[in-house]
Amino acid sequence: xxxxxxxxxxxxxxxxxxxxxxxxxxxxxxxxxxxxxxxxxxxxxxxxxxxxxxxxxxxxxxxxxxxxxxxxxxxxxxxxxxxxxxxxxxxxxxxxxxxxxxxxxxxxxxxxxxxxxxxxxxxxxxxxxxxxxxxxxxxxxxxxxxxxxxxxxxxxxxxxxxxxxxxxxxxxxxxxxxxxxxxxxxxxxxxxxxxxxxxxxxxxxxxxxxxxxxxxxxxxxxxxxxxxxxxxxxxxxxxxxxxxxxxxxxxxxxxxxxxxxxxxxxxxxxxxxxxxxxxxxxxxxxxxxxxxxxxxxxxxxxxxxxxxxxxxxxxxxxxxxxxxxxxxxxxxxxxxxxxxxxxxxxxxxxxxxxxxxxxxxxxxxxxxxxxxxxxxxxxxxxxxxxxxxxxxxxxxxxxxxxxxxxxxxxxxxxxxxxxxxxxxxxxxxxxxxxxxxxxxxxxxxxxxxxxxxx
Numbered sequence: 001x002x003x004x005x006x007x008x009x010x011x012x013x014x015x016x017x018x019x020x021x022x023x024x025x026x027x028x029x030x031x032x033x034x035x036x037x038x039x040x041x042x043x044x045x046x047x048x049x050x051x052x053x054x055x056x057x058x059x060x061x062x063x064x065x066x067x068x069x070x071x072x073x074x075x076x077x078x079x080x081x082x083x084x085x086x087x088x089x090x091x092x093x094x095x096x097x098x099x100x101x102x103x104x105x106x107x108x109x110x111x112x113x114x115x116x117x118x119x120x121x122x123x124x125x126x127x128x129x130x131x132x133x134x135x136x137x138x139x140x141x142x143x144x145x146x147x148x149x150x151x152x153x154x155x156x157x158x159x160x161x162x163x164x165x166x167x168x169x170x171x172x173x174x175x176x177x178x179x180x181x182x183x184x185x186x187x188x189x190x191x192x193x194x195x196x197x198x199x200x201x202x203x204x205x206x207x208x209x210x211x212x213x214x215x216x217x218x219x220x221x222x223x224x225x226x227x228x229x230x231x232x233x234x235x236x237x238x239x240x241x242x243x244x245x246x247x248x249x250x251x252x253x254x255x256x257x258x259x260x261x262x263x264x265x266x267x268x269x270x271x272x273x274x275x276x277x278x279x280x281x282x283x284x285x286x287x288x289x290x291x292x293x294x295x296x297x298x299x300x301x302x303x304x305x306x307x308x309x310x311x312x313x314x315x316x317x318x319x320x321x322x323x324x325x326x327x328x329x330x331x332x333x334x335x336x337x338x339x340x341x342x343x344x345x346x347x348x349x350x351x352x353x354x355x356x357x358x359x360x361x362x363x364x365x366x367x368x369x370x371x372x373x374x375x376x377x378x379x380x381x382x383x384x385x386x387x388x389x390x391x392x393x394x395x396x397x398x399x400x401x402x403x404x405x406x407x408x409x410x411x412x413x414x415x416x417x418x419x420x421x422x423x424x425x426x427x428x429x430x431x432x433x434x435x436x437x438x439x440x441x442x443x444x445x446x447x448x449x450x451x452x453x454x
Contacts, residue, residue: 001026001027001426002024002025002026003024003025003044003386003426004022004023004024004025004040004042004043004044005022005023005024005043005044005045005046005050005388005423006020006021006022006023006037006039006040006043006044006045006046007020007021007022007023007046007050007390008020008045008046008047008048008049008050009021009048009049009050009393009403009406010023010033010035010046010049010050010051010380011049011050011051011052011358011361011380011407012033012035012379012380012381013366013379013380013381015035016358016407017049017404017406017407018035018036019035019036020035020036020037020039021033021034021035021036021037021050021380022034022037022040022043023046023050023380023388025386025426027386027426028385028386028425028426028427029376029383029384029385029386029426030380030381030382030383030384030385030386031382032382033380033381033382046388046390046421047390047392047420048390048391048392048393048394048418048420049390049391049393049406049407049409049410050380050388050389050390050391051111051361051365051380051388051389051390051391051410052365052366052377052378052379052380052384052387052388052389053111053112053113053114053365053369053377053378053385053387053388053389053422053423053424054110054111054112054113054334054364054365054368054389055112055113055114055115055116055323055324055364055365055367055368055369055371055372055374055377055378056107056112056114056115056116056324056325056326056332056334056368057116057273057294057296057323057324057325057368057371057372058116058118058237058273058275058296058298058323058324058325058326058327059103059107059115059116059117059118059325059326059327059329060117060118060327060328060329061096061099061100061103061104061117061140061143061329062087062088062091062096062099062100062121062452063084063087063327063328063329064099064102064103064106064329064332064445064449065087065099065449065452065453066080066083066084066087066328067329067330067331069083069453070083076306077242077243077305077306077307080305084328085173085174085175086174087452087453088121088174088177088178089125089173089174089177090452090453091121091136091452092124093130093135093136093138093139094139095448095451095452096121096136096139096140096143097139097140097142097143098143098444098447098448098451099143099448099449099451099452100117100139100140100143100144101142101143101146101147101438101444101448102147102438102441102444102445102447102448102449103143103329103332103445104143104144104146104147104148104149104151105147105148105435105437105438105441105444106332106441106445107147107149107326107332108147108148108149108422108424108429108430108435109416109419109422109430109433109435109441110332110333110334110416110419111334111335111389111391111416111419111422112149112332112334113149113150113377113387113389113422113424114149114150114151114152114368114369114372114374114377114387115144115149115150115151115152116151116152116154116208116235116237116325116368116371116372117140117144117151117152117153117154118154118156118210118237118275119136119137119140119153119154119155119156119210120156120158120178120210120212121136121177121178122134122136122137122177122178122179122180122189123136123176123177123178123179124177125174125176125177126176126177127171127176127177127179129189133189133192134189134192134193137153137155137193140153141153141201141202141204141205144204144205145202145204145205146437146438147429147435147437147438148424148427148429148435148436148437149204149424149429150204150205150206150374150377150424150425151204151205151206152205152206152207152208152235152372152373152374153193153201153205153206153207153208154208154209154210154235154237155186155189155190155193155207155208155209155210156178156209156210156211156212157180157183157186157209157210157211157212157216157217157221157222157225158171158175158178158179158212158216158217159171159179159180159181159182159183159186159216159217159218159221160215160216160217160218161175161216162215162216162249163214163215163216163246163249163250163253164249164252165248165249165252165253167253168218168253178212178216182221182224183217183220183221183222183223183224183225184224186221186224186225187224187225187227187228190207190209190228191228193207195207195232195234199232199233199234199373204425206234206235206372206373206374207232207234208229208234208235208236208237208372208373209225209228209229209234209235209236209237210236210237210238211225211236211237211238211267212238212239213238213239213240213242213246213258214240214246214250214254214258214261214262215246215249215250219254219261219264219265222262222265222267223265223266226265226266226267229271233271234271234373235271235272235273235371235372235373236267236269236271236272236273237272237273237274237275237296237371238262238267238272238273238274238275239275239276240258240259240262240274240275240276240277241257241258241259241274241276241277241278241279241280241284242275242276242278242279242302242307243278243279243307244279244308246258246279247279257280257281257283257284258284259274259277259280259283259284259287259288260283260284260287262274263287263291268287268288268291268293269291269292269293270291270292270293272291272293272294273293273294273295273296273323273371274288274293274294274295274296274320275296275298275325275327276296276297276298276302276307276310277295277297277310277311277315277320278302278307278308278309278310278311279308280311280314280315285311285314285315285318286318288315288318288319288320289315289317289318289319289320290318290319292319292320292321293320293321294320294321294322294323294367294370294371295315295316295320295321295322295323296322296323296324296325296368296371297310297312297322297323297324297325297337297340297341297363298324298325298326298327298328298337299324299336299337299340299341299343299344300326300327300330300331300333300336300337300340301325301326301327301328301330302344303330303340304328304330305328309344309345309347309348310341310344311348312341312342312344312345312354312355313345313349313354313355316355321363321367321370321371322341322363322367323363323364323367323368323371324337324338324341324363324364324368325337325368331416332416333415333416334364334416335364335391335410335411335414335415335416336415336416337364338360338361338363338364338411339360339411339412341355341360341363342354342355342360342412357407357408357410357411357412358407360411361407361410361411365378365379366378366379385425386423386425386426387423387424387425388421388422388423389419389421389422389423390419390420390421390422391410391414391418391419391420392414392418392419392420393406393409393410395414395417395418397413397414397415397417397418398410398413398414398418401413419433420432420433
């Protein structure tokens with residue numbers, strides 16, 4: 001299907017914000033993008049600022065059920081984790097499908113066109129596989145389809161219950177449903193998913209992999225995961241150095257930092273994304289940058305859990321490509337995540353102006369999509385996937401800003417509530433702020449969250 005849009009303002013690669021942009025698509029890809037175009041009465045009018053689709057590079061969909069519930073007591077990261085495990089223990093394929101569909105619909109309303117789902121709730125409570133050992137992953141893929149999003153299913157190897165100075169701890173309680181026995185067992189189950197020669201599990205779903213962390217996967221079991229990703233050309237993600245306690249335990253047991261351990265085990269490379277990387281030193285930065293990894297920052301989650309200020313500028317300066325994620329979904333707002341990167345640097349360094357609005361949006365768009373295995377997405381350009389998002393410039397948050405500062409207004413003042421139109425692969429998913437596939441997203445969220453908290 002051929003479609004045409006006429007944008008008042010649009011952010012174009014290498015050109016910045018351009019006026020009166022005619023955007024045309026054939027099916028799921030853009031064909032032409034023409035700035036300073038004559039008026040096109042037959043084209044759909046896009047008011048405000050038009051951006052490429054946003055990529056949420058790190059999500060745990062079921063964590064959305066925790067929003068608000070973990071704020072009653074002060075707690076720690078570790079007490080938060082215990083509450084998270086309780087919710088994980090209650091999920092089944094049907095309840096997870098319903099919850100994830102609502103969460104992904106909330107993401108679409110926030111302008112997210114692709115999500116990287118870091119998925120480790122694989123088996124039944126008690127650890128017995130379902131009749132289809134990938135039933136939970138298939139539920140997430142179906143949920144994304146019903147919400148209109150693309151998804152990269154980052155199927156996660158999770159084998160141990162933690163790491164302390166005594167060594168590797170066994171899986172316990174709800175964790176037992178995460179495990180596949182060993183790395184080879186994980187690879188057998190992942191292969192049963194049946195990705196095609198392009199790495200696709202469905203037209204909207206890319207196969208990816210994750211090593212949960214050095215806390216959850218002993219080094220000898222990382223190798224089958226790395227080999228699987230190499231065979232399929234798949235993205236590989238891992239939580240790394242989110243907490244100082246993780247670094248201390250890793251050094252106590254393995255004698256090196258998490259970054260060095262991953263480098264020594266051939267985990268790091270251009271298809272690898274390290275998530276958080278909050279507590280890294282100079283030697284770690286050299287290893288990460290030299291390996292050309294992506295570094296996914298999740299500022300709202302890192303603030304919520306008290307992880308620390310992510311070293312965004314040192315990571316970027318070392319050669320890491322920054323991406324963004326909403327992680328625990330304390331909020332789902334990629335514009336908030338983008339400005340959170342800059343604000344963390346300002347707090348840590350007590351100075352302003354470390355990242356431009358354009359650089360932050362690059363992390364939220366093209367870089368994020370590439371890290372998830374969709375390098376043809378994330379920009380308004382011929383040949384790119386036909387994803388676009390409009391940001392209102394006349395809302396309570398954005399009204400009055402000069403037109404030549406539209407990009408800065410979007411990144412540093414707008415919110416998810418200012419997203420009006422979302423097109424994904426050439427298909428309308430959100431129009432005038434309403435989700436077209438999930439009619440009442442708040443009601444769906446309330447219903448599905450109550451079901452898993454009951």
